[in-house]
Amino acid sequence: MTEPIRVALIDDQSLFRAGIKMLIDSQPDLTFAGEADNGHSGVRLAREVQPDVLLMDVRMPELDGIEATARILAEADAAGRRAPRIIVLTTFELDEGAARALRIGASGFLLKDSQPEFLLASIRSVYAGSAVIAPGATKALLSYMGTPSATPIEPPEFTALTEREKHIFRLAASGLSNGEIASREYLSEATVKTHVSRVLSKLGVRDRVQLVIYAYEHGIAR
Numbered sequence: 001m002t003e004p005i006r007v008a009l010i011d012d013q014s015l016f017r018a019g020i021k022m023l024i025d026s027q028p029d030l031t032f033a034g035e036a037d038n039g040h041s042g043v044r045l046a047r048e049v050q051p052d053v054l055l056m057d058v059r060m061p062e063l064d065g066i067e068a069t070a071r072i073l074a075e076a077d078a079a080g081r082r083a084p085r086i087i088v089l090t091t092f093e094l095d096e097g098a099a100r101a102l103r104i105g106a107s108g109f110l111l112k113d114s115q116p117e118f119l120l121a122s123i124r125s126v127y128a129g130s131a132v133i134a135p136g137a138t139k140a141l142l143s144y145m146g147t148p149s150a151t152p153i154e155p156p157e158f159t160a161l162t163e164r165e166k167h168i169f170r171l172a173a174s175g176l177s178n179g180e181i182a183s184r185e186y187l188s189e190a191t192v193k194t195h196v197s198r199v200l201s202k203l204g205v206r207d208r209v210q211l212v213i214y215a216y217e218h219g220i221a222r
Contacts, residue, residue, distance in 0.1 A: 005127050006033040008051035010042035010068065011089070012060045016112070020055065023116055030123065039063025039071075046072040046084060053123050054084040056106070058097045065089075066101045073105045085126040085207075107207050108132035129197075130177075131209035152219040157203050165202070168195040172208060173215035 007024050009032075011017050017035050024032040033051040036042040040063045046054060054072070058065040069086050076083035087108040088101040098109045107126040110119060122132040161169065171181045178196065182189040196208075205211050214220075 002029070004029050004031040005123065006031055006049070006052045007055065007123055008033045008035065008045055008049060008053075008084070009055045010036045010039065010045065010060070010065065011055070011057040012037050013057075023120070024123075027120060030120070039065060039068035042068050043071045043075070047075060050081065051084050053127050054086045055123075056086050056088050056101070058088050058090045058101065064097070066097055066104065069101050069106050070104045083206075087122060087126060087132065102209050103213060105206050105210065107209060126207070129207060131207040133209065154220065155218065158218070158220065161199060161202055165195060165199050168192065169199050169203075169211070169215070170220070172196055172199070173212050173220070175212070 007030055009017055009020050011020075014037070017037070021032045021035065024030045034045050034049045036045040038060050042056070042060075043063070056065045056069055060068075065088055069088065072086070073083050083105075085108075086101075086106040087110055088098050088106045089110055089112050090098050091112045102109055108122055108131050110122060110132065114122075125132050158166070158169075168181065168185075171184070176184070178189050178192045181187070182192045185192070200207065200211065203211070203214060205214050
């Protein structure tokens with residue numbers, strides 16, 4: 001039997017934490033791994049329970065979600081362990097804080113009033129290695145990334161990709177899913193997944209959100 005996905009939550013609202021805990025525990029493939037009410041205790045929680053997926057409120061007292069995200073990812077990297085997939089949560093439309101968290105390495109961004117089914121699907125999606133952005137927020141995300149390079153800049157790690165990997169990179173950066181790329185390129189979805197994994201590894205980016213940001217900032221894909 002497959003082990004359930006371990007989900008933790010960092011949020012300063014007790015009623016919200018209680019609701020999320022009930023939602024997570026209602027799913028047979030998910031389990032609630034713990035909670036914290038501020039960034040400092042959230043960093044400790046991530047270190048102690050090492051969840052698979054971490055839901056992170058952006059605005060909290062003592063230490064906000066952006067800095068907590070940075071510390072959690074840095075600690076995991078320094079310890080050589082797998083970092084949790086972090087989904088940042090906010091009550092507002094995408095803002096600079098959420099955009100910063102995504103640039104740091106968060107795997108997704110959702111509004112707190114997202115439908116429960118969408119939140120659950122997002123948890124499963126980021127655990128599987130994909131990334132999630134609140135519907136309609138992609139354009140807003142790019143507006144916080146600054147002006148892209150007018151002339152494409154191909155860093156050394158990008159030039160090290162094979163021509164096939166560069167092609168897959170551009171398709172993924174344009175927002176196509178593995179299934180859509182597979183259909184377009186007449187490849188199996190497993191083959192596409194392998195290509196995407198190699199691209200992420202060679203470029204040193206965590207997931208598709210980071211891949212899109214990488215492409216945008218270097219002017220490689222429009």
